[in-house]
Amino acid sequence: MTNIRDLAREAHVSVTTVSRVLNDHPYVADDKRQAVQAAIQKLGYIRNQTAVHLSTGQTHTIGVMLPFVDHPYHAAILQGIARCAFEEGYRFLTWQTNYVESHEHTVLKALAQREVDGLIIVSHSLSVDEILQYEQYGPIVFCEYHPHASSVYINHYTAFQKGLKALQSLHHTEIGICLGRPDSTNSLARKQAYQDTVSDDARPEWIYEQALTIEDGAHVARAWMNQSQRPTAILTASDHVAAGIILELREQGYRIPEDLAVIGFDGSDLAVVLNLTTVAVPYETIGRHAFSIAISDSWQQHPQTEIPTTLKNGTTASILCVK
Structure with a gap:
């Protein structure tokens, strides 16, 4: 050679x-x-790039920890990271963890062993304090809000509040919500927004948890059908969950939004197809900002970057509630 x-x-x-x-x-x-x-x-x-990395102490590679690569929310953030990496001449390594803590430890060890220059954490199961112990080895940037860490995030409290107030503006008072993992940072903020905004009309039985996919949305729809007292509107945690609810209820002969108003969350292509009212999140922008912080010195000051959301109107929540 x-x-x-x-x-x-x-x-x-x-x-x-x-x-x-x-x-x-x-x-x-x-x-x-x-x-x-x-x-x-x-x-x-x-x-010999390995020799270059040993001499410079840099790999020009950023690691990305995320639970699922096929979830639209995670995939959209990854797209932003990928495009920014290409523009900056970096590579990126993706680890799918399925929220398994031992897998997340493997990713953190890769940072400690200098396999990557920094980590972008899209979502995680380990505690923030445990993750930040590895910050001594390089930048760690979260795609959710943490007050003592570098974070690029949306305010899930105000974002969820937008959807709830939109339903209230249509005279809905009996409102349910769908959440993903019930104890995640994002879900806790969304639940607090529900309790504060809907207030006396908030009901524990109208909080549908572990709802992440289209199949989960169909399960929520069946649970809603079996309830003696049903909400007249539901704000979901993702467009895919909203799609599952809508498709299942339509198959059972229910009308959307006459029988149930539905608002999604993401602003995905699926929302366009279904003409779904949704809280739109610029996930690719989150990924791009996270990458920019990870390759700069600014991460040491733990910058906090909030990305705004918007409400996009479709037909799935447009009928006024007459109850």
Whole structure:
């Protein structure tokens, strides 16, 4: 395998000159730079990136921890990270953890072992304090709000409040909500928004938990049908859950929004297809901002970047409640 000494002999220059050319050092004479580049092409030299990483202490690789790569929310953030990485000449490694703590520890050890320069954590099961113990090895950026960590986030309290107030503006008072993991930071903020906004009309039995997928949405719809007292409207935690509710109820002969008004959360392509009213979140923007922090020195000051959300109106919540 060709090495830099071979290049030096072929180009009739010193090893130091070859090294400077390989590292784009500005102070190299043009004729010598051209000689080295000609030697690289002639000998088919391929740079040993592992050796480069050992010499520079950087891999130009960012790690991404996320529970599921196929969930639209996570995939959209990953898209933002990927595009930014491409623009900046970085690679990224993705670890799917399924919220298994041992898998999350594996990702953190990769940072400690310098396999990546930094970590972007989309969602996690381990405690924040435990994760931040690894910050001594490099930047860690969360895609959710944590007051003592670098965070790019949406305010789930105010975002959920938008959806709830939209339903109230249509004269709904009997409102239910869907949550994902009940004890996650985001779900706790959403539940608090529900309790504060709906207030006396909030009911524990109208909080449908563990709702993440279309199938979960169908399960929520069946639970709603079996209740003696039903909410007239539901704000979901994702467009996919909303789609599951809508499709299942329509199959059973119910009308949307006449029998049940539904608002989604994400602003995904699915919302466009279903003409779904949804709280739209610019997830790709979250990914791009998280990546920018991870490769800069600003992470050491633990910046907090809030990304705004918007309500996009469709037809699934547009009928006024007459109760």
